[in-house]
Amino acid sequence: xxxxxxxxxxxxxxxxxxxxxxxxxxxxxxxxxxxxxxxxxxxxxxxxxxxxxxxxxxxxxxxxxxxxxxxxxxxxxxxxxxxxxxxxxxxxxxxxxxxxxxxxxxxxxxxxxxxxxxxxxxxxxxxxxxxxxxxxxxxxxxxxxxxxxxxxxxxxxxxxxxxxxxxxxxxxxxxxxxxxxxxxxxxxxxxxxxxxxxxxxxxxxxxxxxxxxxxxxxxxxxxxxxxxxxxx
Numbered sequence: 473x474x475x476x477x478x479x480x481x482x483x484x485x486x487x488x489x490x491x492x493x494x495x496x497x498x499x500x501x502x503x504x505x506x507x508x509x510x511x512x513x514x515x516x517x518x519x520x521x522x523x524x525x526x527x528x529x530x531x532x533x534x535x536x537x538x539x540x541x542x543x544x545x546x547x548x549x550x551x552x553x554x555x556x557x558x559x560x561x562x563x564x565x566x567x568x569x570x571x572x573x574x575x576x577x578x579x580x581x582x583x584x585x586x587x588x589x590x591x592x593x594x595x596x597x598x599x600x601x602x603x604x605x606x607x608x609x610x611x612x613x614x615x616x617x618x619x620x621x622x623x624x625x626x627x628x629x630x631x632x633x634x635x636x637x638x639x640x641x642x643x644x645x646x647x648x649x650x651x652x653x654x655x656x657x658x659x660x661x662x663x664x665x666x667x668x669x670x671x672x673x674x675x676x677x678x679x680x681x682x683x684x685x686x687x688x689x690x691x692x693x694x695x696x697x698x699x700x701x702x703x704x
């Protein structure tokens with residue numbers, strides 16, 4: 473599937489497109505538990521990572537209006553765990569910071585830096601994510617002209633407005649923007665519905681059972697392959 477007009481900018485998903493996200497989250501959960509053992513031992517004893525995950529899911533169901541704000545949901549989860557264990561709820565903020573700092577320590581896929589070197593030299597790149605990773609803290613900030621997150625924007629993918637906001641930050645009309653991501657629904661269908669072009673990154677080791685409704689313009693196994701296809 474070819475693009476109707478010349479490509480002017482790229483938007484990129486982060487989690488599971490540039491790095492595998494679950495190993496990062498699991499490490500951050502361990503760091504959080506270690507922090508709680510030092511500062512709120514009763515909470516740590518009652519909320520090992522599995523219990524904390526269950527509480528996090530319960531908070532998400534209770535606060536669906538904050539589905540776009542993973543920071544707020546995580547911090548509220550920690551606060552409730554502290555209260556339930558009789559610890560000081562004011563510890564929720566520093567406990568979350570311990571979790572969040574580790575959340576920014578990601579293991580990039582091997583193709584990411586070589587591909588970003590090529591792509592960023594050719595087009596403006598905008599990070600577009602529903603997650604709470606920070607490309608600046610991760611060390612990728614130099615590749616991006618802007619970053620648009622669901623938390624800051626107030627709504628996440630696949631909603632059209634966040635895609636259009638990313639296009640505006642890139643300085644290009646949606647039809648001239650290629651969105652790159654791993655998720656069939658939030659990335660591929662979301663981009664297509666918003667009038668962007670879409671590249672579907674299907675990494676061999678990443679389970680992705682869903683398929684998009686629409687037809688992506690490119691299907692690739694990694695970002696270097698996409699750079700080659702785009703002539704970068």
